[in-house]
Amino acid sequence: MEHHKSLQAGPADELVLDAPAKLNLSLAVLDRRQDGFHEIESLMVPVSVSDRLHVQRAPAGVFSLEVTFAGKIGCETGQSLAHDVPEDENNLVLRAARLLAERSNCDAGLTIRLEKHIPSGAGLGGGSSDAAATFLAAVKLWNLDWSLDQLVTLSAELGSDIPWFFAGTAGVVSGRGEQVTPVDGIPAYDVVIACPSEGLSTAQVYAACELDAHRRGEASALATALQGNVLRQALPLMHNSLQEPAQTLAPSVDQLLTDMAKHNALHPILTGSGSACFSVCRTTHEARQLAASLEAAGWPYVVATRLAPRRRGHRPW
Numbered sequence: 001m002e003h004h005k006s007l008q009a010g011p012a013d014e015l016v017l018d019a020p021a022k023l024n025l026s027l028a029v030l031d032r033r034q035d036g037f038h039e040i041e042s043l044m045v046p047v048s049v050s051d052r053l054h055v056q057r058a059p060a061g062v063f064s065l066e067v068t069f070a071g072k073i074g075c076e077t078g079q080s081l082a083h084d085v086p087e088d089e090n091n092l093v094l095r096a097a098r099l100l101a102e103r104s105n106c107d108a109g110l111t112i113r114l115e116k117h118i119p120s121g122a123g124l125g126g127g128s129s130d131a132a133a134t135f136l137a138a139v140k141l142w143n144l145d146w147s148l149d150q151l152v153t154l155s156a157e158l159g160s161d162i163p164w165f166f167a168g169t170a171g172v173v174s175g176r177g178e179q180v181t182p183v184d185g186i187p188a189y190d191v192v193i194a195c196p197s198e199g200l201s202t203a204q205v206y207a208a209c210e211l212d213a214h215r216r217g218e219a220s221a222l223a224t225a226l227q228g229n230v231l232r233q234a235l236p237l238m239h240n241s242l243q244e245p246a247q248t249l250a251p252s253v254d255q256l257l258t259d260m261a262k263h264n265a266l267h268p269i270l271t272g273s274g275s276a277c278f279s280v281c282r283t284t285h286e287a288r289q290l291a292a293s294l295e296a297a298g299w300p301y302v303v304a305t306r307l308a309p310r311r312r313g314h315r316p317w
Helices: 076-081 092-104 126-141 148-155 202-207 218-227 231-237 243-249 251-262 284-296
Strands: 007-009 014-032 038-058 063-069 109-116 170-174 179-183 190-195 277-281 301-306
Touching: 014 126, 014 190, 014 218, 038 126, 038 190, 038 218, 038 301, 063 092, 092 109, 092 126, 092 148, 109 126, 126 148, 170 218, 190 251, 190 284, 202 243, 218 231, 243 251, 251 277, 251 284, 277 284, 284 301
Parallel strands: 063 109
Antiparallel strands: 007 014, 014 038, 038 109, 038 170, 170 179, 190 277, 190 301
8 A cells, every 4th residue: 555645647637645544553641731732652553544535736716625435434334434524624635725825825726536435533544644645735736845844844733643644654653743753664464443333522532531641652662562573562552541531432432342352352442532443463364354253243344454654755756
């Protein structure tokens, strides 16, 4: 799977981009900041599940978005997850396009068709990844002389985890999520991701969480263990401070984690603020067995996929 920074040629003045989902292999909420955000540390890794954006240059002032649902959330069993993706200015995609046009003084617009494969409100980063992809497409289509660092800084105004999606690799994020330290050498483990129909509000989950200041440094320790391919050392470091409040706010998350453990998931854990959960698997066969069991149990979104860490230094153009 190519990271979304790999741009594919389409018709004249059109780009097609894949915007990958992410998993938080760890997430520690360390403190509450004076600016209202939380200080976190997290090891984030892209996975081989992506939204797809078809982006065309448009006349000045024209910004339009069409959303369709495909893949697991486009089929009958996943229809309960095909929601909460606005086509107006509430969508980060349009906000990203307009923000870049304003700051770059660019006299152009964008027409975007967004094919959603990533459930929303699931902690998989779909909206943030889509926004990062939009920034990249706009720079290319508008022929802007903007560096990746400039885009990273601008994107942080829209969302704390958007900057990570420009890294092109796994990374330890800190601060409110905008500080990214790339990490190479994490294996492409098989993983199973499952999601209940019930979504979660990020703000509500954070508001209910307990601080885990003693977990400072664990994300880097987890990265080191994974780089050495030592799962027995890595698993105890895979922790999410938001899991307990998510289980309380959404009983379906608690049930999903219970079902995953019942079907021999290695270390089921919440990603982000939920509601999606995942388990790293030792083999592809193990991942397929777990996914089949969860599908048979009736969970609406289940996918067996892989971590997709890339080497740093990849550039979108």
